[in-house]
Amino acid sequence: MTTNRTNELLQHPEIIELIKQKEHSNYLEYQKGLVKRYSMRNKYIKKGQILFVGSSLMEQFPIEEMQAVLNLERIIYNRGIGGITTKDLLSLMNECIFELEPSKIFINIGSNDIAAGLNNGAKEIFLENYKEILLRIKESLPATELFVMAYYPVNAKENFGLEAENHKELFASRNNKNIALVNEEVKKLTMQLGGRYIDVSKGLTDEEGHLKAEYTVEGVHMWPNAYSVILENMKPYL
Numbered sequence: 001m002t003t004n005r006t007n008e009l010l011q012h013p014e015i016i017e018l019i020k021q022k023e024h025s026n027y028l029e030y031q032k033g034l035v036k037r038y039s040m041r042n043k044y045i046k047k048g049q050i051l052f053v054g055s056s057l058m059e060q061f062p063i064e065e066m067q068a069v070l071n072l073e074r075i076i077y078n079r080g081i082g083g084i085t086t087k088d089l090l091s092l093m094n095e096c097i098f099e100l101e102p103s104k105i106f107i108n109i110g111s112n113d114i115a116a117g118l119n120n121g122a123k124e125i126f127l128e129n130y131k132e133i134l135l136r137i138k139e140s141l142p143a144t145e146l147f148v149m150a151y152y153p154v155n156a157k158e159n160f161g162l163e164a165e166n167h168k169e170l171f172a173s174r175n176n177k178n179i180a181l182v183n184e185e186v187k188k189l190t191m192q193l194g195g196r197y198i199d200v201s202k203g204l205t206d207e208e209g210h211l212k213a214e215y216t217v218e219g220v221h222m223w224p225n226a227y228s229v230i231l232e233n234m235k236p237y238l
Helices: 005-010 011-046 064-070 084-090 111-116 122-140 164-170 174-190 224-237
Strands: 051-052 076-078 104-108 144-149 196-198
Touching: 051 164, 064 076, 064 224, 084 122, 104 224, 111 174, 122 144, 122 174, 144 174, 174 196, 196 224
Parallel strands: 051 076, 051 104, 104 144, 144 196
Antiparallel strands: none
């Protein structure tokens, strides 16, 4: 088959959909495997430590390497899982939270809910899920300090090599306007439930409020240099 013919087939809508389904299936398998590894690793952790939990922006936080220079009395465990939503976390709270019995929890979940869209009641469902997550934590771990993290800004003004259609889809709902809107809602919810809402994004944005290009892979996910800034902002809470 010629290269031109192959390229033509790869642009066919049915082929594109099959590729997406395969990628989705592979990612689900990755998530299942990660949950299983977390559950097994939880048997060997030291309880009463610090926990990071959330989706990909938390999973990709290289805290295992970075905490070596923090000189903290407690260990930081990361139980982030890329691609999950608030609904997903509700079914994973044992593996990702309760089995560790942490003294402090830093949670950043919901960015995939924002990405999926906030219309037609979706925002209300998302916030109700988040409320349920926080309530379960407060009920099961009443002595644990709970820190709810603001969502990070994104950079939609650069294309980062993305195709126009992919770029449009990526930022259709996951944009700084919606992020600011939801941050206010989550802040209000956190305060109502007695948690602590923290915004640790200081220094991440340019003069226009976009995530700095040198900090991001494709406008959403971040390189380790961005997490270094975030960790510096988190130090007073750790």
